[in-house]
Amino acid sequence: MNERNDTMKRWSQALSSLIMIMLLVFIAAGCQSSNSTDSSKTNKTASKTVHSGKVEIDMKNMAFSPKVVYVTEGTKVTWKNKDAAPHNVVSNSGAFKSKELSEGKTFSYTFNKKGTYKYKCTYHAGMDGTVIVTDKKQAMTMETMSSTEKADSKGKTAPLGTGTSGEPKQADGIRLLPYKMVNGYKVFHLNAKQVWWEVKPGKKVKAWAYNGTVPGPEIKVNQGDKVKIIVKNDLSEGTTVHWHGLDVPFKQDGTGGVSQPDIKPGETWTYTFTVNASPGTYAYHSHPMKDMLKQEQMGLFGAFIVEPKGTGWKQVHPGYQKEYTVLVNDSPQFGYTINGRSYPATPVLPAKVGDKILVHLINIGSMVHPMHLHGMHFQEISQDGVPLPSPVTMDTIATAPGTTYDISFNANQVGKWLFHCHITDHVVDSNGDMSGMITTFDVKK
Numbered sequence: 249m250n251e252r253n254d255t256m257k258r259w260s261q262a263l264s265s266l267i268m269i270m271l272l273v274f275i276a277a278g279c280q281s282s283n284s285t286d287s288s289k290t291n292k293t294a295s296k297t298v299h300s301g302k303v304e305i306d307m308k309n310m311a312f313s314p315k316v317v318y319v320t321e322g323t324k325v326t327w328k329n330k331d332a333a334p335h336n337v338v339s340n341s342g343a344f345k346s347k348e349l350s351e352g353k354t355f356s357y358t359f360n361k362k363g364t365y366k367y368k369c370t371y372h373a374g375m376d377g378t379v380i381v382t383d384k385k386q387a388m389t390m391e392t393m394s395s396t397e398k399a400d401s402k403g404k405t406a407p408l409g410t411g412t413s414g415e416p417k418q419a420d421g422i423r424l425l426p427y428k429m430v431n432g433y434k435v436f437h438l439n440a441k442q443v444w445w446e447v448k449p450g451k452k453v454k455a456w457a458y459n460g461t462v463p464g465p466e467i468k469v470n471q472g473d474k475v476k477i478i479v480k481n482d483l484s485e486g487t488t489v490h491w492h493g494l495d496v497p498f499k500q501d502g503t504g505g506v507s508q509p510d511i512k513p514g515e516t517w518t519y520t521f522t523v524n525a526s527p528g529t530y531a532y533h534s535h536p537m538k539d540m541l542k543q544e545q546m547g548l549f550g551a552f553i554v555e556p557k558g559t560g561w562k563q564v565h566p567g568y569q570k571e572y573t574v575l576v577n578d579s580p581q582f583g584y585t586i587n588g589r590s591y592p593a594t595p596v597l598p599a600k601v602g603d604k605i606l607v608h609l610i611n612i613g614s615m616v617h618p619m620h621l622h623g624m625h626f627q628e629i630s631q632d633g634v635p636l637p638s639p640v641t642m643d644t645i646a647t648a649p650g651t652t653y654d655i656s657f658n659a660n661q662v663g664k665w666l667f668h669c670h671i672t673d674h675v676v677d678s679n680g681d682m683s684g685m686i687t688t689f690d691v692k693k
């Protein structure tokens with residue numbers, strides 16, 4: 249047994265050294281090898297590689313190629329004109345501007361500040377591109393992921409699961425976590441593990457997920473419930489779960505290295521508390537001391553809904569016919585998503601004309617997302633689980649990271665009504681076509 253543990257330990261040390269070496273080689277190479285010379289191939293696809301040091305973008309066939317480039321801070325980008333026609337490179341924000349570049353001429357700019365830089369050739373309409381500058385820490389996360397990918401393709405790591413633990417799927421695409429009553433406690437089980445997750449058809453990415461699903465299954469309780477949540481860690485590193493907004497006792501707060509040690513791989517941890525929070529929308533997510541950024545970006549989060557004492561929303565508000573959770577997220581791993589999917593793979597939320605609809609809206613990402621509803625206004629009725637003194641009517645709500653909202657509206661018009669983030673970058677793919685943070689209310693007669 250000890251010998252086996254030792255072998256495994258040595259094996260995992262060897263594997264992490266290998267990943268580290270691959271990472272260093274990648275950085276040292278300045279990723280020039282991945283800069284494809286076949287522009288017809290890279291023309292329309294966003295490069296997923298994060299470049300460091302330097303990178304070249306071609307101006308060829310009246311287009312920038314690659315059109316979208318990810319770089320770390322301090323990377324020098326060089327544009328080269330490979331067309332007979334002259335081009336230029338002009339930043340939309342004024343950050344940089346080349347003079348006219350005839351065939352064979354180049355222009356360089358070093359990006360020292362994090363951000364999204366859109367630019368264009370002012371001579372040719374529609375000839376534009378984007379440079380996305382990430383900080384080094386974020387790039388490290390992405391590179392470590394792709395190194396793991398390489399190890400996988402050689403069959404060096406265990407095969408991944410693909411699905412869920414069989415929880416019932418709700419109309420909003422989120423699974424509902426079942427519980428058992430034991431000695432007056434509602435007992436829930438969460439299992440953190442690595443899976444493949446399909447963000448949209450053709451885009452399968454590695455995820456770290458609770459019970460195999462992104463977001464994790466929805467936990468639904470009533471105010472006053474006593475709950476036990478048993479968390480099993482099947483990740484390759486320590487983790488915890490934090491109960492966001494629920495004001496639990498300190499020992500149950502789930503902050504790694506602060507209220508508890510990180511739960512080690514293979515171990516379980518039980519959280520026990522009474523739900524005193526007011527009925528409304530909350531969340532849960534991993535909050536380990538080590539690797540917190542990566543764990544949240546990889547999918548370890550979910551909705552936590554508190555219903556009124558001993559009853560459900562529909563009983564307290566007899567007017568509501570539909571109740572949906574809409575969880576918006578941004579991450580380098582999944583892109584811009586609603587309930588773990590990117591449009592058009594996001595859920596279509598059904599309604600009938602005359603229905604009153606309650607939406608639990610959660611921003612679990614790290615950016616502001618102004619969510620806009622087509623065709624109808626809605627009312628914000630509560631925020632962070634607390635009812636507003638008087639509801640506010642609007643058609644766009646600027647959701648902030650880590651903030652939860654309850655909104656409500658009357659489905660008074662037949663139609664397929666979009667509900668989407670209004671930052672254009674968050675709702676288009678690298679070609680500028682609709683994608684990402686968009687969902688639909690399908691209101692029928």
Ligand SMILES: [Cu+2]
Pocket residue numbers: 616617618669670671674685
């Ligand atoms: Cu957005």
